[in-house]
Amino acid sequence: MQPNLPNDPHAVHAENPNRQFDQEASSGRQVSLLTGMLLGAVVGGLLTLLSSSSRQNTKQSLRGAKDSVSTLASSIKEDPSGKASQVINQVKSASSIIQEVASDVQNVYDKVNTELDTVKSDASSVKETVNEAKGDLNSISSKVVEAKDVALGKEEAPPEHQPNTTHQNDSNQDDSKPNDSQLNK
Numbered sequence: 414m415q416p417n418l419p420n421d422p423h424a425v426h427a428e429n430p431n432r433q434f435d436q437e438a439s440s441g442r443q444v445s446l447l448t449g450m451l452l453g454a455v456v457g458g459l460l461t462l463l464s465s466s467s468r469q470n471t472k473q474s475l476r477g478a479k480d481s482v483s484t485l486a487s488s489i490k491e492d493p494s495g496k497a498s499q500v501i502n503q504v505k506s507a508s509s510i511i512q513e514v515a516s517d518v519q520n521v522y523d524k525v526n527t528e529l530d531t532v533k534s535d536a537s538s539v540k541e542t543v544n545e546a547k548g549d550l551n552s553i554s555s556k557v558v559e560a561k562d563v564a565l566g567k568e569e570a571p572p573e574h575q576p577n578t579t580h581q582n583d584s585n586q587d588d589s590k591p592n593d594s595q596l597n598k
């Protein structure tokens with residue numbers, strides 16, 4: 414057993430295992446997650462701009478955005494009510510399309526659920542059939558083993574499978590003569 418040291422980080426971790434990523438108050442200023450994400454994005458963006466092709470693409474994209482914003486701003490200045498009604502009409506059109514899409518998605522969802530239920534019921538019936546076939550195969554397997562043992566002389570055949578010529582002749586005669594139940598059919 415090792416002695417506990419006064420400022421042992423492992424001992425602190427053992428006492429508070431869920432606080433492994435927290436900074437202690439004495440370690441100084443804490444960096445928030447949002448600040449870290451923003452700092453990472455800025456650093457990543459600056460590293461990307463080291464490439465001349467990336468700089469050119471960024472410049473072109475910014476120019477295009479600047480032009481479209483200035484065009485939009487000037488058209489709004491010229492006819493603010495016209496632009497407002499145009500935006501309202503576009504939103505209404507988009508809203509109706511979104512409702513159609515939602516209805517289509519609901520229909521597809523319902524159809525998939527119906528098909529899924531059908532597949533589930535089919536799978537359960539297939540499972541039952543497989544289990545029945547498994548039982549039948551087990552029965553057949555035991556009969557094959559029994560036949561092998563009888564053929565090799567390891568055991569005697571059961572009485573119902575004993576060769577008996579008089580028994581077979583009687584059964585053949587019974588089969589050739591129709592009985593009362595067969596005549597009524």
